[in-house]
Amino acid sequence: MNPLSVFLRARYNKGFTSREAIERHQHKAFKHLRQHIMPRSPFYAAYADKPLSDWPLMNKALMMEHFTAINTVGITKEEALHIALTSEQERNFAPMIGQIAVGLSTGTSGQRGLFASNKRERALWAALMLGRFSPSFLQQQRVSLFLRANNMLYERLGNALISFAFYDLLHSFREHLPRLAEQQPTVLIAPAQILGLLAQAQQDRIINIAPRCIISVAEVLSPEDQHKIEAVFGVTVDQVYQCTEGVLGMTCRAGNLHLNEAYMHIERDVIDKTSGAFAPIVTDLTRETQPVLNYRLDDILIPDNEPCPCGCASLRLKRIEGRCDDILYWRGENGAQLMIPSDLIRQAMATVQTSINDYRTVQHGQSLLEIWLEATDFDPACNEIAHKLQALAARMNAQLPELRFHAGITMQIDQKRRRIITITEKKQRN
Numbered sequence: 001m002n003p004l005s006v007f008l009r010a011r012y013n014k015g016f017t018s019r020e021a022i023e024r025h026q027h028k029a030f031k032h033l034r035q036h037i038m039p040r041s042p043f044y045a046a047y048a049d050k051p052l053s054d055w056p057l058m059n060k061a062l063m064m065e066h067f068t069a070i071n072t073v074g075i076t077k078e079e080a081l082h083i084a085l086t087s088e089q090e091r092n093f094a095p096m097i098g099q100i101a102v103g104l105s106t107g108t109s110g111q112r113g114l115f116a117s118n119k120r121e122r123a124l125w126a127a128l129m130l131g132r133f134s135p136s137f138l139q140q141q142r143v144s145l146f147l148r149a150n151n152m153l154y155e156r157l158g159n160a161l162i163s164f165a166f167y168d169l170l171h172s173f174r175e176h177l178p179r180l181a182e183q184q185p186t187v188l189i190a191p192a193q194i195l196g197l198l199a200q201a202q203q204d205r206i207i208n209i210a211p212r213c214i215i216s217v218a219e220v221l222s223p224e225d226q227h228k229i230e231a232v233f234g235v236t237v238d239q240v241y242q243c244t245e246g247v248l249g250m251t252c253r254a255g256n257l258h259l260n261e262a263y264m265h266i267e268r269d270v271i272d273k274t275s276g277a278f279a280p281i282v283t284d285l286t287r288e289t290q291p292v293l294n295y296r297l298d299d300i301l302i303p304d305n306e307p308c309p310c311g312c313a314s315l316r317l318k319r320i321e322g323r324c325d326d327i328l329y330w331r332g333e334n335g336a337q338l339m340i341p342s343d344l345i346r347q348a349m350a351t352v353q354t355s356i357n358d359y360r361t362v363q364h365g366q367s368l369l370e371i372w373l374e375a376t377d378f379d380p381a382c383n384e385i386a387h388k389l390q391a392l393a394a395r396m397n398a399q400l401p402e403l404r405f406h407a408g409i410t411m412q413i414d415q416k417r418r419r420i421i422t423i424t425e426k427k428q429r430n
């Protein structure tokens, strides 16, 4: 797969029209992976002729542990870590070892991950994004990208047709606004939380921008945020579901989120039979520097089995439920643990009549739910929320955990924002 074919596919191809077509495509890609990539990885060489089910189940911690043996270019973990950490501290985001860029991810769990990519892999990302989302190539496009850390991956966006500006989330958000207003982006790419803040700034007339394309990346876009952003800017928000492990999915022209099955083989670790909720186990069919094989992500995805009007047969998602740690479990009948989709909590919060500016809920085990609230009328809001959640529990045949309310929220802009968080004493699943 080269950047041009990826670009053309993203731009002009509607995607695979049948499951068989996806399987044929992946079969070929697996063959390439086994013949040309796995033999170059000391860790994976011995698995190249073994079935996928025999490959080690990978995760972030194991990937970190075996980094030196997994990558195909002979970079040691110590070398990569040293260069990534130095560049993070200096806020200089071009950490390279030869032609290989290295980056460091923190993720919601706080656990560090290293990722390495070569020039071709970085170009693939840009080709995919621009092919799918650039409004036009007849005019110069100005792309604004808000991310926690820059790296060479994103700088690939800059060329004669596209000007590109990077906004570091570790700098003050307010300081970015004048520059953003001056840049007048045609394409705005940012985490959902930042898009929400930008919509607020536009509403407050601090900025006046008119992007033609808005893409939410790197964290879950809640329906509340989506509506607000769309209302303020008057364009549909597209979603790219990506993490350091790759681009896992994006919205199609019909506005639905599909998994990126052209470049990823994705198996499901089903954790809830009723909704079909699953944690994806991904095998990236394009990566060669640091193979991502049989890698279980901590995300929970809710599938949508209805065919999409866009005609693409790649699996459609109802939504990304969040990290595994975001799912709430309440006590159900007979004390069994019952999954409460965070969507239902959001819905309950959205229907509260007393005005709420923002909230966070943190669930501890099955017995305590803490709620931080920003509301002018704090006590009435608490009463109403308690009432709504009690009704939700009754509807789900679940026992409502003890509720504990706190006034005010401390915003942490440089961290991924989650409105709903579950803290488990012991990991329930791994």
Ligand SMILES: [Zn+2]
Residues within 6 Å of the ligand: 252, 253, 254, 255, 256, 258, 308, 309, 310, 311, 312
């Ligand atoms: Zn679609």
